Amino acid sequence: MDQPRVDEDRELVARAQAGEAAAFDELVVKYSPRLYGLVYNMTSNHEDTNDLLQDVFSKAYKAIRGFRGKSSFYTWIHSIAVNMTLNFLKKRGRRYQLSLDDVDAGVQNDKVFLEATATSSPVREADLSELQKRLNEAMMKLSDEHRAVVTMFHIQGMPHAEISKILRVSEGTVRSRLFYANRQLQNYLDEFRKNPVT
């Protein structure tokens, strides 16, 4: 996934810090789809994602004057989103609702989608939507921290270094969490392949 241009953000942030609401609106428009994906894949619930995302931007709006630019705005806003989501998940506990939306119709022509579905693999053999459902269930079985890392790395396409900055852990920790999470997901999906009815 493309990283946003830092300079562009810096100018928008400076204008927002000077009290220009329109500049902050631009940041909201720019980052809401990306942050939606992050929060949604951590919560698996649209309503929760919507509320959290509103709270994230509200918090960012209040705190933007204190933003000193030590990290990029991209990292800063992602840190707020991840921390707020993790706190929310701790409060919510293990209760969750799988309200995953259908894969967007426009995706049928997407290169990545076609590539994924055209391979001769378990993906092809199994029903893709069922597999996706199982994958989501497997994701929800991961711990919140592991799910956060998987979301940022695999789904959002962030590099290890960026994830380590956002989570304020070492890159080694990020890699080890990823490794563990991949093994977990692999086990769940293998189980599904062996026992597709359950």
Add this chain to the structure above:
Amino acid sequence: MDEFDDKEITKLLRLKRYEQPPPGYFENFLHEFHRRQRDEFLRQPLWRICVDRAHDFMLQLSLARLTSYPAAVTAVLVCAAVVSLKLYQTPEPTNVAVQDRQILATPANPDGEWTLASPVATRVFSTRSLHNSNPSAQTHRTATTPRYVLDSVPVSYETTFKF
């Protein structure tokens, strides 16, 4: 039987990028954000709004750069300390001054003689009245009632020794 490897997992997870919110969600998101901001603003107490406005005003003046908050707080504390010290160090008016204001108004030595005696002591223990301008009257104590001003607290409660 094929097993899921990291590559397959990655491909499957990448598909999750295409899980989108309902159509029109992002168009309404900003409006919803503004609405929530307004609601939150209206729920704030008046004093907080005033503080925020004052803060914004200070920021516009760029005073924040000149004076940091700790410096401002320190300055206020120092001023408060100086004022309180001044207040505590101011001598309280004595009872003497209140009781014998007329005498205090006169010079300590009306004859113009230079003296090293404390003006206060001179004034307190002066037995002359201003109204008594007749020199002959000075020998007659009965003519004017002498005025002694004594401390309200005795010097000592100890019994005097008699030999």
